[in-house]
Amino acid sequence: MSAKQVQSGQSKWYKTQLLLKNNTIHPFIPDTRKFTKHNLKQMIHSYGMIYVKPERGTYGNGVIRAERGERQGYAYQYEETLRQFDTFEAFHNSLAKKIGKRSYLVQKGIHLLKHNGRRFDIRVMVQLSPKGVWEATGIIGRLGHPRKIVTNYHSGGKPTAVEQLLSTHLSAQQLMHLKGELNRLGIRIAAQMQKTYPHHRQFGVDIGLDRTLKPWIIEVNMNPDPYIFNQLKDKSMYRRVMRYRRLGLTK
Template structure:
């Protein structure tokens, strides 16, 4: 994958557009639009709650939950801070100070399932080796920080075994059915993206479950962190994930940075100069000795 393709895959908007044509994926993609005042207003009227997030970003940074409350009041939460507004114009003005000139998206809000009054979502790891088919190698729950709106581990979320988070909601047989469905969805997503980008080898699919257990694709990460699985007590899943991760990364050539190359060239050049100077000095000394010997003989 070249650098321009890698940059394109960092765009949440671009990845969403790649997924929508697939009939088996489209029903699970939340309504996602570009961040504008008109889109913000219409989506709040339609859904009541949305997420405003950077088009390019990681670790849940910059994500804001925006709500339209009763009596035409509005509010948004960013990290642990919540701010209220009397109208959508004031809301948009405040949000736009946060977004600045960066590109942001608005995504339909999902009322996620909870565990002990805390929201959680799911990471599905999908990987393949060079010649083999896609395989779901790991699935893990992410329990959000009690005062934050994101579940990401780097933002205070807690990785947990998915079965632990689901046991108060579903029987063991229903859990198994759901996990099978989530794994299959992850593989379908990877296969769809592979049509455009045939060389990538792994993705992490973030999925939220609503109160009817419908899966919603929150985000697809093309550079997923494998180490979240090391937080589980049972290390078997982590061992599988990390083995595929190493296979995917071992093909990348480790090159000497250009600065180091230039240093190496300069060093070789200097060594060559020193060697030439040494030879020149040695030859000069020999010539002087020969000249003195010649004078001694003539005298």
């Protein structure tokens, strides 16, 4: 992979544009635009809640959750700090100052499902099999820290079995159907990404479920951490992920 491709692969904007080319993936991508004053105003008024996130970055660093209040006020949370504003101008100026000259995106906010009052999302690991076919080799939930807006392990998130997180939302049969749907979506995403990154052998797809259980693609990771699967009591998924990973490293 060229240095230019590596750099592009780290851009959330670039990856979003690649996925939007596929009509079967398009419906699962939340509205995402470059951070400008115009886009910020239009999106927070349209959706009520948005995420403002760096175009490049890992582990959820720099992600901001912003909301428009019922009484026309505005607020945003960064890490554990919440700031509130009476006017859009003050709200925008504060955000712009925090962002500085870095490239940021504005994304439609997804009201994630919760488990015991904590938000969670789902990571689907997709890897090339020994036969060169994309397979969903692992699926795991990431339970967010109660005071944080992101679910990443490095931000206090807890890797958790999806069965545990979804047991209060779905029956066993519904859960099995949903897992199949998420795995198939992950495989479609990997196949789409492969068109631009033909030598890449694994992707980590982060998916959020809203209150209607619709999946939304939060991010596609080019170098997903396989070790989160080792946090599960059942190690079979971890062993499979690592077996496929070692195969990829020897190719």
